Amino acid sequence: MTGIEGGAARPSRPLRADAQRNEDRLLEAAADAFAREGAGASVKDIARAAGVGVGTLYRRFPSKELLIEAIYRQEVQRLCEAAEHLTATQSPVDALRTWMERFIDFMAAKQGMADALAVVLTDESEKVHTRSLLADAIAHLLGAAEGQSVARPGVEAQDVLMALGGISLMAASEERRDLATRLIDLLLHGVVRS
Amino acid sequence: MTGIEGGAARPSRPLRADAQRNEDRLLEAAADAFAREGAGASVKDIARAAGVGVGTLYRRFPSKELLIEAIYRQEVQRLCEAAEHLTATQSPVDALRTWMERFIDFMAAKQGMADALAVVLTDESEKVHTRSLLADAIAHLLGAAEGQSVARPGVEAQDVLMALGGISLMAASEERRDLATRLIDLLLHGVVRS
């Protein structure tokens, strides 16, 4: 899939050939499984589909959530990159709202994604790139219009991200889109300058 | 423990004598176990301590979360009742903030409580009394000062409760009290009239 580096950041020497092959197979099998049955797919099935034991899977991805994170990293990155375009075509507040709604829709689309995200956001180790990706996107939206921040002073992107994570956990599912909308509205009112 | 009605609401005829006895034992064993090892206590251990099989436990409490809910119902009720006193002794906004902080502290104190709460808040069935208890308390805080609401129009107690639930999931632990404080602040700014 990626060809280079799939699991956690690993600055050390390159993987052994067999290990790399297994990682590639795992990423492929996992992407396939998640696409087909959502994040509910079992790690045992994924390992079997990849032709390896669960032990191998767990050496590369220390938890199911981190495997999910690895699989969706690209899509999250795309979502973050979209923030730039939004600030260019909408008012700062509208851009922020639109992005948040996309974020929630993304979480809702992948069943179980929200839990994985919570783990990633909560995890102490700074190894997880996804978090800073998201935080940067939010920081960009907050600070839109060159130095003219839309946010009240003291509002940090990190915190807004955490709040969004909370909303995802409570409301990221097809049948609660309206609740999500209202919670985003609440959050927005808390974020922007009055 | 309660003597009458412990699990879900049951308007039908009273429980059979043995069933009632088992329910009482379960509540006692669960309260003990949760107090001793937090919500991480295993249902199997609880069932064994109560001298019944897990099947019996599950007939009365359809999931671990609902058992937890039953155990802490009283404490939640006390928390909700405290709202009244707060509105009498503090400014509306301070009362709201103080109550929210207590709420989060409560969630943080009982390890795993937040997940149980999320299930309760998310659950469709209107059977769960705890939710309306909390929603009413929040409604009271929002509408403090007799009809003079502190909240922006359109802000519903239900939604604020959900937001609090999200914050609990992300930040209800001893080592994240500061994050929780900031998120509560964010929420408050979103709730009150500017």
Added chain:
DNA sequence: AAGGTAACCGGAACCGGTTCCGGTTGCAAG
């Protein structure tokens, strides 16, 4: 080419929540 070893492999075992079902029993009706 042979050897040594750190890295890697697979899957059995474990753990916790949840479901299922054959056997049992409280209790009301006769």
Added chain:
DNA sequence: CTTGCAACCGGAACCGGTTCCGGTTACCTT
């Protein structure tokens, strides 16, 4: 007191995530 049966019981079995460890192997060294 007997009897019928709905309600109830217990725990084996299942399922999914995670850990552990004895055996294997890629690859560097000599």
